[in-house]
Amino acid sequence: MKWLEIENTASLKGCITVPGSKNSSLALLAAACMADAPVILNNIPYIRDIQVVCSILREIGAKVSINKNAIAIDPTGIYKAEIDYEKSYLFRTAYYFIGALLAKHRKVSVGYPGGDRIGPRPIDQHVKGLKALGARFTFYDTYYTVEADTLKGTDIYFDTITCGATINVMMAAVRAKGRTVLHNAARDPEVVDVAIFLNKMGAKIVGAGTDIIKIDGVDTLGGCEHTVIADRLIAGTFLIAAGITRGEITVNGIPPEHLDACIEKLVEVGVDVYKSDNSVTAYRKSKSLKATRIKTGMFPAFASDFQQPFTALLLKADGQSIISDPIFPERFNHCVELGKMGADIMLREGSAYITGNASLTGTHVHATDIRAGACLILAGLMAEGTTYLTGVEQLERGYEDVAGLFSSVGARIKLHEGDFIETPVHEKFLSVKKAFSF
Numbered sequence: 001m002k003w004l005e006i007e008n009t010a011s012l013k014g015c016i017t018v019p020g021s022k023n024s025s026l027a028l029l030a031a032a033c034m035a036d037a038p039v040i041l042n043n044i045p046y047i048r049d050i051q052v053v054c055s056i057l058r059e060i061g062a063k064v065s066i067n068k069n070a071i072a073i074d075p076t077g078i079y080k081a082e083i084d085y086e087k088s089y090l091f092r093t094a095y096y097f098i099g100a101l102l103a104k105h106r107k108v109s110v111g112y113p114g115g116d117r118i119g120p121r122p123i124d125q126h127v128k129g130l131k132a133l134g135a136r137f138t139f140y141d142t143y144y145t146v147e148a149d150t151l152k153g154t155d156i157y158f159d160t161i162t163c164g165a166t167i168n169v170m171m172a173a174v175r176a177k178g179r180t181v182l183h184n185a186a187r188d189p190e191v192v193d194v195a196i197f198l199n200k201m202g203a204k205i206v207g208a209g210t211d212i213i214k215i216d217g218v219d220t221l222g223g224c225e226h227t228v229i230a231d232r233l234i235a236g237t238f239l240i241a242a243g244i245t246r247g248e249i250t251v252n253g254i255p256p257e258h259l260d261a262c263i264e265k266l267v268e269v270g271v272d273v274y275k276s277d278n279s280v281t282a283y284r285k286s287k288s289l290k291a292t293r294i295k296t297g298m299f300p301a302f303a304s305d306f307q308q309p310f311t312a313l314l315l316k317a318d319g320q321s322i323i324s325d326p327i328f329p330e331r332f333n334h335c336v337e338l339g340k341m342g343a344d345i346m347l348r349e350g351s352a353y354i355t356g357n358a359s360l361t362g363t364h365v366h367a368t369d370i371r372a373g374a375c376l377i378l379a380g381l382m383a384e385g386t387t388y389l390t391g392v393e394q395l396e397r398g399y400e401d402v403a404g405l406f407s408s409v410g411a412r413i414k415l416h417e418g419d420f421i422e423t424p425v426h427e428k429f430l431s432v433k434k435a436f437s438f
Helices: 022-034 048-059 096-105 124-132 163-174 189-201 232-245 256-269 304-314 333-340 370-382 402-407 429-435
Strands: 002-007 013-017 039-042 063-067 070-074 107-111 136-139 143-147 155-157 179-183 204-206 212-216 225-227 248-252 272-275 279-283 293-295 320-324 345-348 351-355 364-366 386-390 413-417
Touching: 002 370, 022 039, 022 048, 022 070, 022 096, 022 163, 022 189, 048 063, 048 070, 096 107, 096 124, 096 163, 124 136, 124 155, 124 163, 163 179, 163 189, 163 204, 163 212, 189 204, 189 225, 232 248, 232 256, 232 279, 232 304, 232 370, 256 272, 256 279, 256 304, 304 320, 304 333, 304 351, 304 370, 333 345, 333 364, 333 370, 364 370, 370 386, 370 402, 370 413, 402 413
Parallel strands: 013 248, 039 225, 155 179, 293 320, 364 386
Antiparallel strands: 002 386, 002 413, 039 070, 063 070, 107 143, 136 143, 179 212, 204 212, 248 279, 272 279, 320 351, 345 351
């Protein structure tokens, strides 16, 4: 097994070039199936989820060539649209193959969403949107099928803002007959990135980045080359790390507007931020941090993916902070692990009540998902002694080289492989675990 050894690090300093966005890349690789000629995608992070998607692409007949962070896909040989349901469950977004393959193949089968263990991942808005275009769904125990003889454009009103359904239905609408208009669409940078890629291939999409997206269907799509946007979630995590360690970190290659909500909260609690056209620098002059309240929401609001690493920062704030996550109200496994290190956090009805000025001590903790793992790394950097983090396979779903990336800005962190010897749970956990309410 793999595990990380993390030592207290006084100050992180340096620059990182932000890797390509995991969430964009997963959608772009599926969208590549829609082309009638080869495509090239640059800046793709070679992480575990990407490896699974490339395996799926090969299984359905696409040719995939990987050269560092560039992936060439020739989809002209795709001969089936049956996605291995076991591989579907290894990550969240196998449903993108429906939007990408349905118009050409008329029937797609795929397994249910998997990925991070952060609570239910409903697909009701995917179903609603695709049905409106003419699709029919049949659900089985381990997979479901989607069929359509013809897709026809129409007006679709999403009941809730959802990035995944917006991208999925947008892809399906590209090859539908006539015009499709998506109302209450997600505005995430990843939606815009996919729309730009599809337009390069010959799609006719306008309005991506707003809550109304219009798509005029086309019959063919050509090949193209595209570079994926930077991963805003990794960028934000390193800005938070600068605040935790009173260091100074510059993240390059990221438009600041992708991070506005995170940056505003960093400034609010006492972290200084400098923005340029394509980079952001975070540093901390003040000795103390202010407590705050955070409620997650869809872009451009504060992302659910930021609440976990931000929890580590708020452990250093004066007073009690509250984080509420209505997007994923069960996404608080990291708080239990932080309790093992000495944190005083109470969970109640989708909210975490975080007592600041925590004195953390390193111990064995476990990452149950990508962002929980990032949070625990940050906690390990400010804890006394050594923190041992297992569940590295979860981090590898989002980070190509998590230890190397943190080490590049001065973190004392090492990746180990082999048998992990259990360490005693920090004694303070015995006095704080009763504060947790589930």
